[in-house]
Amino acid sequence: MIAFVLRRLASAVPTLFIVVTISFFLMRFAPGGPFNLERPLPPATMENLVRTYQLDQPLWRQYATYVSNAVTGDFGPSYVYKDNSVAELIGKGLPYSMELGFYALLLALIGGVAMGTVAALRQNSALDFGIMSLATVGTTVPNFVVGPVLTLIFAIVLSWLPAGGWGDGSLRFLILPMIALALPQLAVFARLTRGSMIEALHADHIRTVRAYGLPSRVVVVTHAMRGAMLPVVSYLAPCAAALLTGSAVVETIFTIPGVGRYFVLGAINRDYTLVMGTVILIAIFVIVFNLLVDILYGLLDPRVRHD
Amino acid sequence: MTDIAANPLNEPPKTVSRSLFQLALIRFRRNRAAMAGCVTLLLIALFSFLGPLFVPHTYDQVFPSYVTIPPSLQPRPDVSTLQEVMDGVAARARVKLEAFRVEGQAFTATISSDEPIDPRATRYFDRANEFRDTKVEATENDGRVLKLSGQVNREYFPFGTDSNGRDLLARVMLGGQISIAVGLLASLVSLGIGVLYGATSGYIGGRVDNVMMRFVEILYSLPFVFLVVVLVVFFGRSFVLIFLVIGAVEWLDMARIVRGQTLALKRREFVGAAQALGLTDWQIIRRHIIPNTIGPVIVFVTVVVPKVILLESFLSFLGLGVQAPLTSWGALISEGANNIQSAPWLLIFPSIFFVATLFSLNFVGDGLRDAFDPKDR
Numbered sequence: 054m055i056a057f058v059l060r061r062l063a064s065a066v067p068t069l070f071i072v073v074t075i076s077f078f079l080m081r082f083a084p085g086g087p088f089n090l091e092r093p094l095p096p097a098t099m100e101n102l103v104r105t106y107q108l109d110q111p112l113w114r115q116y117a118t119y120v121s122n123a124v125t126g127d128f129g130p131s132y133v134y135k136d137n138s139v140a141e142l143i144g145k146g147l148p149y150s151m152e153l154g155f156y157a158l159l160l161a162l163i164g165g166v167a168m169g170t171v172a173a174l175r176q177n178s179a180l181d182f183g184i185m186s187l188a189t190v191g192t193t194v195p196n197f198v199v200g201p202v203l204t205l206i207f208a209i210v211l212s213w214l215p216a217g218g219w220g221d222g223s224l225r226f227l228i229l230p231m232i233a234l235a236l237p238q239l240a241v242f243a244r245l246t247r248g249s250m251i252e253a254l255h256a257d258h259i260r261t262v263r264a265y266g267l268p269s270r271v272v273v274v275t276h277a278m279r280g281a282m283l284p285v286v287s288y289l290a291p292c293a294a295a296l297l298t299g300s301a302v303v304e305t306i307f308t309i310p311g312v313g314r315y316f317v318l319g320a321i322n323r324d325y326t327l328v329m330g331t332v333i334l335i336a337i338f339v340i341v342f343n344l345l346v347d348i349l350y351g352l353l354d355p356r357v358r359h360d
Numbered sequence: 361m362t363d364i365a366a367n368p369l370n371e372p373p374k375t376v377s378r379s380l381f382q383l384a385l386i387r388f389r390r391n392r393a394a395m396a397g398c399v400t401l402l403l404i405a406l407f408s409f410l411g412p413l414f415v416p417h418t419y420d421q422v423f424p425s426y427v428t429i430p431p432s433l434q435p436r437p438d439v440s441t442l443q444e445v446m447d448g449v450a451a452r453a454r455v456k457l458e459a460f461r462v463e464g465q466a467f468t469a470t471i472s473s474d475e476p477i478d479p480r481a482t483r484y485f486d487r488a489n490e491f492r493d494t495k496v497e498a499t500e501n502d503g504r505v506l507k508l509s510g511q512v513n514r515e516y517f518p519f520g521t522d523s524n525g526r527d528l529l530a531r532v533m534l535g536g537q538i539s540i541a542v543g544l545l546a547s548l549v550s551l552g553i554g555v556l557y558g559a560t561s562g563y564i565g566g567r568v569d570n571v572m573m574r575f576v577e578i579l580y581s582l583p584f585v586f587l588v589v590v591l592v593v594f595f596g597r598s599f600v601l602i603f604l605v606i607g608a609v610e611w612l613d614m615a616r617i618v619r620g621q622t623l624a625l626k627r628r629e630f631v632g633a634a635q636a637l638g639l640t641d642w643q644i645i646r647r648h649i650i651p652n653t654i655g656p657v658i659v660f661v662t663v664v665v666p667k668v669i670l671l672e673s674f675l676s677f678l679g680l681g682v683q684a685p686l687t688s689w690g691a692l693i694s695e696g697a698n699n700i701q702s703a704p705w706l707l708i709f710p711s712i713f714f715v716a717t718l719f720s721l722n723f724v725g726d727g728l729r730d731a732f733d734p735k736d737r
Contacts, residue, residue: 064570064574067574068574068577068578071578072577072578072581072582075578075582076581076582076583076586079582079583079586079587079590080583080586082590082593083586083589083590083593084589084593185722186719189715189718189719189722190715192662192663192666192667192718193666193714193715193718194711194715195670195673195690195693195694195697197694197697198693198696198697198700198707198711201697201700202700205700205701240663241660241663244659244662244663244722245656245659245660247659248655248656248658248659248729249655249656251655252655252733283620283621283624284617284620284621284655284656284659284660286620287616287617287619287620287621287656288613288616288617288660290616291580291612291613291616294580316583316585317585320583320585320586321585321678328583328586331583332581332582332583333581335580335581336577336578336580336581339577339580339581340577343573343577343616346620350620350623350624354623354624356624356627356628357623357624357627358627
């Protein structure tokens with residue numbers, strides 16, 4: 054196991070390197086640049102900016118500079134958010150996004166698995182139908198609709214909760230964005246759990262433990278659940294990476310100072326260094342969570358072995 | 361005996377044998393919810409693709425006098441508005457309006473004056489936007505009373521109009537065409553690539569699995585917006601490209617899920633038996649691994665379809681997807697979400713069709729899952 058983890062961590066280095074390389078050149082092939090504004094800058098200013106940020110160097114040299122700086126932890130200055138380095142921007146925003154994303158992930162995972170299990174146990178009943186309908190609505194209604202609707206109901210009409218902002222970081226401020234963020238994922242977890250739970254409940258070993266007379270709660274929670282969690286855990290990795298690195302839509306609607314906005318804003322503004330920062334951030338999250346999930350597979354289903 | 365042992369399939373069985381597909385079809389037909397879902401999907405498809413033939417307005421036709429009007433089954437303008445317009449016309453023609461009636465797309469009016477009326481006064485009526493083809497039907501009292509008839513320009517907007525004065529009904533139909541096409545094609549692309557890739561990676565395992573999964577991680581981390589922009593720059597903006605790009609992004613989750621299932625499946629007894637019988641890797645993947653992953657795969661497809669349709673609207677928002685006046689459900693919904701307080705129908709109508717489509721799709725998906733499940737005979 055330790056050898057497996059070490060091998061995977063070692064393979065993360067070339068993976069990251071390839072991600073950085075492809076992203077760097079991909080970004081530069083796209084038309085437009087960080088200083089091509091709607092009102093063109095005076096040529097002298099433009100020249101100075103380009104020289105300051107070394108954008109006049111040949112592309113391969115810029116790439117070499119970027120990589121050698123990045124290895125030492127220097128991800129360069131942001132082109133659009135002046136006076137801020139990319140590391141500062143991400144370092145400031147990430148805790149907000151991660152805290153919100155963590156709660157949303159918890160809500161989606163626990164809520165989704167619980168709902169899916171209940172639906173599977175009462176297969177084809179009205180309860181099953183109701184839960185699955187809710188899950189369908191959850192996957193269907195995009196969070197740019199859920200967000201404004203939630204704000205309208207709970208913040209404006211009922212004025213129970215604040216409409217946005219981080220405030221003092223208390224739960225009151227987090228509830229609405231958390232729901233908007235978690236709802237689509239919760240629905241996916243519920244659907245995946247229901248499907249595989251129905252299959253797991255029909256498995257031979259479940260019939261055996263039932264025949265032993267184990268209480269139904271034990272059968273479901275400790276025996277059936279283990280086998281049924283495989284697809285859920287598979288989806289957990291991309292889902293966790295996406296939630297913990299924030300969402301542009303939800304952070305914009307609820308004015309949360311996280312990093313999710315930078316994914317879209319960086320790309321739209323052609324803020325090259327910021328884009329590279331977000332790319333590396335998401336790559337690290339994806340790699341780490343995929344590794345965790347591969348370890349979890351072995352714990353859930355002893356038949357899975359990593360040779 | 362040797363004959364039979366060598367060639368067991370030559371002996372015709374007593375009962376009619378059914379292929380996996382035939383069995384699935386029979387079981388699917390028995391599933392009421394799934395069949396109802398199929399019918400609904402068919403109806404929505406007919407609505408989107410054949411509906412425009414029955415709607416007099418096109419999706420890009422602008423009605424400047426009907427901007428952001430709420431949905432109504434009554435024709436517009438309504439009778440009281442027409443009455444006002446008619447009063448104005450009569451005043452301009454210097455005649456007295458005795459009677460005025462509107463029936464459907466036609467109107468009749470009786471006008472009178474102290475002097476005989478010149479029949480050319482009908483031009484005053486035609487000059488108003490609302491009326492046309494005004495004719496003199498009868499003359500009474502030496503031309504002092506004229507009975508007129510003509511056509512009224514009345515429009516039906518059962519879904520209302522958007523902020524540019526375009527008929528929402530026609531736009532929902534067009535959006536349906538594009539969203540259904542994108543949703544279906546992109547999901548099939550992601551389904552095909554994801555299942556094959558995941559099953560192969562998981563089944564072969566070892567170093568191959570390691571490399572294949574690192575490739576997935578790389579694709580995950582690439583900045584999606586730039587991927588699309590660069591593709592659009594190289595290949596030009598096209599409809600095919602949109603769903604290729606979306607399909608190319610959405611297969612990653614599918615591949616991870618199928619691989620996870622495969623890792624557990626490949627240690628199962630039936631796979632060992634198939635290996636002992638000398639089946640090739642590809643045969644085992646195709647006949648034994650993939651059919652057994654069908655449960656999570658179908659569930660995930662029903663999740664991918666709405667994701668794909670909404671992702672398309674994000675591309676449109678970035679100016680890379682379909683562009684106005686063309687539209688899609690995703691684009692209509694995001695437009696509606698911006699006007700949620702002033703014009704809720706802009707959100708409600710496209711959402712109804714979107715949600716109805718996905719509901720039916722889920723029932724069809726669950727039906728397919730049950731029908732194709734190899735463990736449930």
